Amino acid sequence: MPLRYGLIENPLTSDPDDYMAVTFDNQTVGIDEIVERMISRGSTVTKAEALGSFEEFNLAVCDIVKSGFNIKTDLFSVYPTVAGVFNDASEGFNSSKHSINLNLRAGQRLIEAVANLSVEKVTVTESKPVLQLLTDLKSGAINESATIGQIVSIKGALLKIAGEAPSVGVFFIAADGTETRIADFVKNKPSELLFFIPDDLAVGSYDVEVRTVLPSHKSVSVGQLSNKISIIA
Structure with missing residues (x-):
């Protein structure tokens, strides 16, 4: 299925003739759909086994992030950062004014997958x-x-x-x-x-x-x- 996109007026520039692309009506899938895709490839792993493995993977990733580590896989990278203003060099972390954010980046295999993604232009009616x-x-x-x-x-x-x-x-x-x-x-x-x-x-x-x-x-x-x-x- 192609990535559907349409063109709308670009509100980020002063040029009235500029347009920007936005994606439309592209389906979102979850774990169940991913597992079904795995099974359809002829894998000997059952759906229950695959779902269990996913849950163990999720738990491990969360546990590693909670330990303050970065994560890098073929699909994605995750690294926590600290945001907020510190008034001087001696100030410590204060949850009322500072926060911990997660930054996520696509890994090499996802980047390569997107390179082969087909697109389809659709008409934006309004x-x-x-x-x-x-x-x-x-x-x-x-x-x-x-x-x-x-x-x-x-x-x-x-x-x-x-x-x-x-x-x-x-x-x-x-x-x-x-x-x-x-x-x-x-x-x-x-x-x-x-x-x-x-x-x-x-x-x-x-x-x-x-x-x-x-x-x-x-x-x-x-x-x-x-x-x-x-x-x-």
Whole structure:
């Protein structure tokens, strides 16, 4: 399956004729789908055995990261860093003003796989926020879950929240239609939003929407993440 992309006006430059590519309708797969792909290749490993091995791998990676080590594999590299401002050379780490972030980079085998990825251009019928990746910065989960009280990143295009009207912001929409609005942002840029999941947001499954007024538009434009997000404690 090719990587589908479309062209939208580029909000990052002053040139009105500039366009940027954003990806659309590309399926996200999880562990179950990866294991099914493994089995389809004729592997003698059963699905249960493969899932068990994945879990052991996940536990080992988390344990190594918790020990403060970097990780480098053929698929990815992970290394923790410390962020925040230190007022002088003697100041120690303070969790109220400093944080530990995880940086992830693709490994050589993934880089080589992308080199052979085919693409397909699709027509963009309207300008609206494009939500591509929602990442829980605590767990590292992508387009799956977000942790109450923790910071979340949404990456994509045309995301910047314009103004303070109650009609704009990031909205978590429960199954019964109840909406929780996020209006305070650590980062508010066209390509990325950073914000905290409210402490009073109930555990459950949510649709996620970005609603904003785009440049040269008067009405609110709405973009939705293709995956439902599980809010966890």
